[in-house]
Amino acid sequence: MADFRLVNPEGWEYDLQSVYSAYIGYFQLHNIPWYDRTWGQFFETFEQFLGFSWPVITVTDSSTGRAHIVTRLTTVGAFIKMIKTRFGETLPTPDNMLKVTHFETSQRHLRNVADWATYKKLYTTLPAVALAAFKTRIRAGEPKAIRELWAKRDKTFLAIDFEWSERNPATFLEWGYAAVRCGHLEAVGAWPPMPESNYRKGHYIIGDYVDKIVNKHCPTYPWQYAWGDSQIIPKTKLPQIVQSVISSLASPDAETTANSLVLVGHGVSSDIQRLEETKIKIPHNVLIVDTASFERALFNTGERGVMHDPKTGKHRAQGSTLSLGGLLHSLGIEPPCALHNAGNDAFLCLLALQKMMEPGTATPMPDTDARKKSKAAGLVMAAPMPVAFMGHLSVVDDAYWKSLGRSGSPRVRERERGVVDGVTDEMGLMRRGSKYGNMSPPEIGGSWKDDRDKEKEGWFKSAKGVRLGTK
Numbered sequence: 001m002a003d004f005r006l007v008n009p010e011g012w013e014y015d016l017q018s019v020y021s022a023y024i025g026y027f028q029l030h031n032i033p034w035y036d037r038t039w040g041q042f043f044e045t046f047e048q049f050l051g052f053s054w055p056v057i058t059v060t061d062s063s064t065g066r067a068h069i070v071t072r073l074t075t076v077g078a079f080i081k082m083i084k085t086r087f088g089e090t091l092p093t094p095d096n097m098l099k100v101t102h103f104e105t106s107q108r109h110l111r112n113v114a115d116w117a118t119y120k121k122l123y124t125t126l127p128a129v130a131l132a133a134f135k136t137r138i139r140a141g142e143p144k145a146i147r148e149l150w151a152k153r154d155k156t157f158l159a160i161d162f163e164w165s166e167r168n169p170a171t172f173l174e175w176g177y178a179a180v181r182c183g184h185l186e187a188v189g190a191w192p193p194m195p196e197s198n199y200r201k202g203h204y205i206i207g208d209y210v211d212k213i214v215n216k217h218c219p220t221y222p223w224q225y226a227w228g229d230s231q232i233i234p235k236t237k238l239p240q241i242v243q244s245v246i247s248s249l250a251s252p253d254a255e256t257t258a259n260s261l262v263l264v265g266h267g268v269s270s271d272i273q274r275l276e277e278t279k280i281k282i283p284h285n286v287l288i289v290d291t292a293s294f295e296r297a298l299f300n301t302g303e304r305g306v307m308h309d310p311k312t313g314k315h316r317a318q319g320s321t322l323s324l325g326g327l328l329h330s331l332g333i334e335p336p337c338a339l340h341n342a343g344n345d346a347f348l349c350l351l352a353l354q355k356m357m358e359p360g361t362a363t364p365m366p367d368t369d370a371r372k373k374s375k376a377a378g379l380v381m382a383a384p385m386p387v388a389f390m391g392h393l394s395v396v397d398d399a400y401w402k403s404l405g406r407s408g409s410p411r412v413r414e415r416e417r418g419v420v421d422g423v424t425d426e427m428g429l430m431r432r433g434s435k436y437g438n439m440s441p442p443e444i445g446g447s448w449k450d451d452r453d454k455e456k457e458g459w460f461k462s463a464k465g466v467r468l469g470t471k
Contacts, residue, residue: 006107012057015068016113018098019076020049026094039087046116052079053114058126059102060133065145067126067133068100069119103133127256131285134258141293143301149262149287150357153186156249157289159264159350160242161342162274163222166215170277172238173213174222176203176343177245178350183260195351196364199227203343204241207232218340226337226366227347239278246282253283262287266324266349291353292321295330298356304330324349331355333363 023043027034034040042049055075060067073093080091113119137145149155158179165171178201180193190198203225210222210232222230233241251260261283265271268290275282298304300318307316307330322330325339328348333355337344355361 005110007057007110009057009059009102009104009106009108011072011074012059012070012108013100013102014071014073014076015098015100016054016056016071016119017046017069019071019094020046022094022097023091025096026092037087037089039083039089039091042083047119050113050115050119052082053112055110055112056122057108057110058122058129059100059104059108060130062101062103065103065130065134065137067130068098069113069122069126070100070102103137131256131258135285135287138262138287138289139293141290141295141297143294143297143303146289146294147357149289150182152182153191154183154260155262155287156181156183156260157262157264157350157353158246158249159346159353160268160271160275161265161345161349162271163220163340163342164274165209165213166217167213169274171209171213172206172235172274173209173215173220174203174205174342175238175242176225176341176346177201178227178343178347179245179249180350180354181249192358192361193354194364195347195354195361196227199347199350201227201343201347202245203228203230203341204238205230205232206235206238208235221338221341221344224338224341225343226341227343230343239280242275242278243280246280250283250286254285257285258287259283259285262289264289264291264350264353266291266327266345266352267321268292289353291324291327291349291356294353295327295356296321324352327352336363336365 020043026032027043034043042052054071056069056071058067059070076093076097080093084090111118111122113122134145138149156179158177160177161175162172163174165173178199180195180199182191182193185191185193185198193199205222214220246261249261253259263272263282263286265288268288272288295304296319299307299316299320308314309316310326310329324345325335328335328351331352333348333351335344335348337348339345339348351361351364
């Protein structure tokens with residue numbers, strides 16, 4: 001097997017073992033006593049059949065995703081010619097050989113199989129061949145493959161998003177993530193996931209650059225994370241934090257089976273590049289879903305129907321790609337928070353994927369009054385950093401705390417609320433929800449719902465004009 005060369009997969013379309021099986025079936029159907037013929041030695045076993053020395057390659061079927069060892073029809077013809085030349089009898093070409101439509105388009109390794117040991121060794125590589133093709137299909141956004149992946153309900157989908165400086169992509173401003181552990185939810189019967197309670201989520205702001213580096217072409221909104229408390233960290237800690245999140249959700253690397261972790265992103269190539277630049281270790285068997293590619297594939301196959309550009313009113317062109325805001329709009333989701341905030345983008349990207357898989361998924365609304373106080377969030381730093389926070393945060397005793405009250409602050413006040421049973425968490429287990437309903441907690445005046453509506457109105461205004469912008 002060490003001697004091979006590269007060939008194009010065109011024309012390599014017949015499963016080798018199916019050729020042997022087809023001949024045995026043909027002999028049975030037509031009552032041909034092959035065992036009495038001089039050439040019958042080639043059909044006593046599949047191992048004997050391999051003695052002809054068959055040139056083969058490995059490919060996967062584009063419709064089933066299964067891997068096969070295939071040969072060419074011309075090689076079958078060469079086998080028939082050999083029987084004619086040596087034994088003076090003509091065998092037909094059987095009409096029930098398994099024909100494989102190859103998924104691969106790149107060149108494949110050509111090998112010659114002349115014995116059972118060589119075939120068996122090559123056969124053991126088929127799971128890895130199938131996995132490589134499956135990874136490519138998922139990354140390309142193939143609807144059938146992604147639907148199969150979601151339908152198994154045994155993966156963890158982790159959506160990630162970086163925000164970086166327009167002048168220097170190596171300067172990270174934020175990182176956010178959202179994850180849904182489908183296997184855990186399925187085990188406790190909590191399906192489909194409820195985004196607001198079943199997503200694990202987080203948002204990290206790089207304290208070295210916050211409010212110092214501002215993108216002009218595509219502004220970011222670091223203080224408008226809507227799904228919890230943002231954590232302020234030094235730039236040196238970001239790789240450690242990202243690695244810990246990935247490691248906590250991934251299964252061991254393997255050559256023949258897919259990882260339990262599936263990375264998700266919108267235009268995910270840039271985010272993967274950022275991970276590589278920061279030396280984040282990702283198992284090679286991790287699958288990667290690009291929601292932009294997935295939606296584009298759905299549109300190209302007609303599954304999304306006729307679509308119009310909301311700006312021009314013209315029909316959407318084949319092969320065009322929607323921004324995250326455009327994707328959300330097309331799914332009937334009006335973002336309840338500002339886009340171009342890493343935490344919000346990751347959350348909404350995962351929501352968009354779930355919405356395409358589970359159309360009945362309701363759009364969650366951030367409950368601003370359910371957030372924990374900043375002190376409980378543990379925004380502790382090793383040392384205070386000289387950053388101008390514009391009323392958003394203060395440095396107190398080597399820790400960052402949200403300050404109250406001034407214009408531009410991410411929150412005017414934090415409230416602590418009582419709880420009662422009723423809502424599932426990311427594990428699908430029951431957690432405790434608000435006991436106050438639509439009323440403010442005791443000792444706090446006014447309606448928390450009114451305050452939430454004001455914040456929501458601010459989020460919509462912040463998102464206006466950037467929802468459909470290209471990220």
